[in-house]
Amino acid sequence: MPEPVALKLTAKDFKSDQEVRWCPGCGDYAILAAVQSFMPELNIPRERIVFVSGIGCSSRFPYYMNTYGMHSIHGRAPAIATGLSATRPDLSVWVVTGDGDALSIGGNHLIHALRRNVNLKILLFNNRIYGLTKGQYSPTSELGKITKSTPAGSADSPFNPLSLALGAEATFVGRTIDSDRKHLQSVLRAAAEHNGSAFVEIYQNCNIFNDGAFDELKDPGTRDDYLIRLEHGQPITFGKDGQFCVVHPPGGFGLEVRETAMVSPEEIVVHDAGVAEPAYAFALSRLPGLDLRNTPIGVFRNVSRPSYDDLVQSQLEAAKAKVTGTPEDQLAGLLSSGDTWTII
Amino acid sequence: MTKQVRQLDRVVIRFAGDSGDGMQLTGDRFTSETAQLGNDISTLPNFPAEIRAPAGTLPGVSSFQVHFADYDILTPGDAPNVLVAMNPAALKANLVDLPRGADIIVNTDEFTKRNLAKVGYAANPLEDGSLDGYAVHPVGLTSMTVGALAEHDVSKKDAERAKNMFALGLLSWMYSRPYESTIRFLERKFAARPELVTANIAAFKAGWNFGETTEDFSVRYEVKPAKMPPGTYRNITGNAALALGIIAAGVRSKLPVFLGAYPITPASDILHELSKHKRFGITTMQAEDEIAAIGAALGAAYGGSLGITTTSGPGVALKGETISLAVALELPLVVVDVQRAGPSTGMPTKTEQADLNMALFGRHGEAPVAVIAPRSPSDCFHAAIEAARIALTHRTPVILLSDNYVANGSEPWLLPDVDSLPDLRVEFATQPNGEDGSTFLPYLRDPRTLARPWAIPGTPGLEHRIGGLEKADKTGDISYDPANHDFMVRTRAARIEAIEVPDLEVEDPDGDARVLVLGWGSTYGPIGAACRALRQRGQSVAQAHLRHLAPMPRNVGEVLRRYDRVVIPEMNLGQLANVIRARFLVDAIPYNQVRGLPFTAAELETMLEEVVKNA
Incomplete structure (x- = not known):
């Protein structure tokens, strides 16, 4: 294949002429800036990039990207994007959604897009609150959360978005944080290179209705002790001084955090995003507690499976390869197939 | 013995049996043989939603009615001349529709004490004189089939199951049908099990030979071919025609076609059919739900495909929000609603026209769309092309209102010349x-x-x-x-x-009618047949049929005002009548029925006669 021509695009090329209208201080600004400055790396012409969103604060995203874009209806972006992606394999299709959009009203479409492995890059901005409707609890809000619609505290247990995606056997699952541009872009990069569904949860701060939801993961004093930065091929250790690590507990399920000093080095799990069985990445997704301690970020899972788009296109091509004659001839043949009779 | 051959101009036969007796297939084969002969045909399948309702019960009865004639006909017929009843339930469920003197062919093997009790027969109707007014032909269909297949290498169960072919053979003999297409069909259907090919053919021939030799059937009938316009024909159901229309729209627009669908009765056959034709550049997606089905179709339309979603009423309700989005986005989209009796799950295998209000008004905000309705099974082909034309040219969602009656009914279809189909390129x-x-x-x-x-x-x-x-x-x-x-x-x-959209045409052969019957969709056949019958009896009545419900033809108001009375028969509680009254201030008379069945021509004739008399 010839070397692709460098398009020499910049972040500015991806800014639309629309005034950005999120609340001042919203985490969405940081994500938008990170995405706009990452886009040139794709080296894909702007006209072949499409952002599709649902409804919610995050779903205003496409208006601000100078690409093709559709701001659709609540929860349905994965379904709409599936029809687009399956019929237009030449496009790079991105879905921008939120915790309410993707996990509440649109939960069904999300899991089915993931199990089909549609070639979509799905960015879920998780702020654990309904922002656009002014502060109701979301499907990722903590149990007991006091909001406008739950004055006595929420009685709903939250979804763990990554566990859900892995249950649907998503082929690419990652997590990052709005404020860490470098990390965010590293996960976007890996997602963009993945053929099939890439699901990326982005912890995003809603400074109006749920301010500080992820502060422990951002505060320089705590973040190193709270965050587990996953790197493919590297032993999973974390903490300011690498004092914590992740091990397979003998005889148990899943993974656990231990003090590095208390285990022998060979017991420490070496991160492998390519493990075929989703149980490994699922175990990683279960590590964080309610207090956000032991929160892994990075690429949890990155495995190869034929994408829905490829399977659909190969069926079409196989069928078309057998065709002779013009479409009109084919149609005439089809209309007169079966039992016919002629009246003279 | 030499059998007498009698000429008839038309016959209505109803095959009725248990859901598992293969009555739909039997009817379908008889129809195909009849089509080969060149008769005009109209069919009405009628079956329960349950795949296998409890055997031998009234709710489990499945029937298939076929009307064929030596002239052009418009309906599957009001009353059968012949009933084939495979068991007591089939007899009991269908006897009410039979005029006195009709032929009844019964499978006596199934008239056991237990089966009779199951449907509430205290005495055997074949013996208690209750069928005295009918020409009853008792035939041991099961035992004779099993007997005929004694030498065949098939199980008793498979032999018994071939009884529908025995019945088909007998009826094919009675009405002098050519059977080559049925032989070919059996060879195809059972290609993987050659022993079933020979057994079913043997059962068919045994039925045929039984007719020829038994003294119970002394007369054989002939119905001469109908005078129909020259050309090549095939028999087609509405759902099959609609699928072909979508394929044709893809070919004529030179666009890839994307169908998003979720299985739902009675629309699923369109998905099945289109999924077979990928070579035309058709992608079909069985989505996770109705909303995803239309969402994916809209996404494909955004990307430059002809986007289509097919469903029935409950599905349209779910798709409403996405239709509104398509209205706002102004993208082409075809939404096919094969209507069934509602509300809610209603009667999934029965027909109704009660989604008109939903199609016209069933969305939030001011969300107008185009709405069209086919009038007959073969018209579904042209209606699908017309829906695609409007969607593509005007970048709008179009709702196509088919219904169970046209979707599963069939009629001969004069195959169109592909080059004469509209050019849909955009x-x-x-x-x-x-x-x-x-x-x-x-x-x-x-x-x-x-x-x-x-x-x-x-x-x-x-x-x-x-x-x-x-x-x-x-x-x-x-x-x-x-x-x-x-x-x-x-x-x-x-x-x-x-x-x-084309002007509304009025059929008023006498030119002096004072009453207009206005219909839409699948009522065309019964209304037309009723008008013909009235005219034959010297009454004048005009008929007009709306294909475009939104927008309506520009001349509708002018047409309505030409008549003293306007009657609007609908299989709902007056949805079009309300629109006509509101929009044109015409005091239209609604005539409504919601029984899950099409109107009979006879009831419409009686009603219209009354209106004409008082006009």
Whole structure:
């Protein structure tokens, strides 16, 4: 294949002429800036990039990207994007959604897009609150959360978005944080290179209705002790001084955090995003507690499976390869197939 | 013995049996043989929603009615001349529709004490004189089939199951049907099990030979071919014709076709059919739900495909929000609603026309769409092409209202010349359309159609964003401006009204009718048959049938005002009648029935006669 021509695009090329209208201080600004400055790396012409969103604060995203874009209806972006992606394999299709959009009203479409492995890059901005409707609890809000619609505290247990995606056997699952541009872009990069569904949860701060939801993961004093930065091929250790690590507990399920000093080095799990069985990445997704301690970020899972788009296109091509004659001839043949009779 | 051959001009036969007796297949084969002979045909399948309702019960009865004639006919017939009853339940469930003197062929093997008790027969109706007014032909269909297959290498169960072929053979002999197509069909159907091919053919021939030799059937009938326009014909159901129409629309528009669908009775057959024709560039997706099905179709339309979703009423209810989005996005989309009896699950295998209000008005906000309805099974082909034409030319959702009656009914179809089908090619936007030569205005409209440009992703220089938020005129930018919203709402309504549709035609052969019958959709056949019958008896009545429900033909008001009375028969509680009254201030008379069955021509004739008399 010839070397692709460098398009020499910049972040500015991806800014639309629309005034950005999120609340001042919203985490969405940081994500938008990170995405706009990452886009040139794709080296894909702007006209072949499409952002599709649902409804919610995050779903205003496409208006601000100078690409093709559709701001659709609540929860349905994965379904709409599936029809687009399956019929237009030449496009790079991105879905921008939120915790309410993707996990509440649109939960069904999300899991089915993931199990089909549609070639979509799905960015879920998780702020654990309904922002656009002014502060109701979301499907990722903590149990007991006091909001406008739950004055006595929420009685709903939250979804763990990554566990859900892995249950649907998503082929690419990652997590990052709005404020860490470098990390965010590293996960976007890996997602963009993945053929099939890439699901990326982005912890995003809603400074109006749920301010500080992820502060422990951002505060320089705590973040190193709270965050587990996953790197493919590297032993999973974390903490300011690498004092914590992740091990397979003998005889148990899943993974656990231990003090590095208390285990022998060979017991420490070496991160492998390519493990075929989703149980490994699922175990990683279960590590964080309610207090956000032991929160892994990075690429949890990155495995190869034929994408829905490829399977659909190969069926079409196989069928078309057998065709002779013009479409009109084919149609005439089809209309007169079966039992016919002629009246003279 | 030499059998007498009697000429008939028309016959109605109803095959009835248990859901598992293969009555739909038997009816379908008889229809195909009849089509080969050149009779005009109309069929009415009638079956329960349960795949295998409890055997031998009334709810489990499945029937197939076929009407064939040596002239052109419009309905599957009101009353059968012949009933084939495979068990007591089939007899009991169908006897009420039989006029005295009709032939009844019963499978006596099934008239056991237990089976009779199951359907509440205290005594055997074959013996208690209750069928005295009918020509009853008792035949041991099961035992004779098993006997005929004694030498065949098939199980007793498979032999018993071939009894429908014995019945078909007997009926084929009675009505002098050519059976070559049935032999070919059996060879295809059981290709993987050759022993079943020979057994079923043997059962068929045994039935045929039984007719020829038994003294119970002394007369054989003939119905001569109908005089139909020259050309090549095939027998077709509405769902099959609709699928072919979609394929034709893809070919004539030169666009890839994308069908998003979720299985639902009675629309699933369209999905099944289209999924077989990938070579035409047709992608079918069985989505996770009705909403995803239309969502994916809209996404494909955004990318430059002919996007289609097929469903029935409950599915349209779920799709409503996405149809509204398509109204706001102004993208082409075809929504097929094969109507069934509602509300809720209702009667999934029975027909109704009660989704008209939903099609016209069933969305939030001012969300007008185009609505069209086919009038007969073969018309579904042309209606699908017309729906695609409107959607593509005017960049709008179009709802096509079929129903169970036309979807599963069949009739002969004069195959169209492919080159005579409309040219549906459209042009995608390729260049900026702003006055400065570099700006792209996604909501700048074609002055004639008011349609906006279809600028598909992948087109350099036309990158733009669209969405459900109100858009500013021309630029498509988000706008909360009051005057702009008022303008856009009115423009979306004007866009639909700007669609060109043919004038409403009136059939009034006598030219002096004072009563007009106005219908829409699948009632065309029964209304037409009723009008013909009235005219034959010297009464004048005019018939007009609406194919386009939105926008309506421009001459509708003028046509309505020509008549003293307007009658509107519908299989709902007067949905079109309400629209006509509200819009044209015409005191139309609604005539309504919601029994899950099509109107009979006879009941419409009686009703119309009354109106004509009092006009």
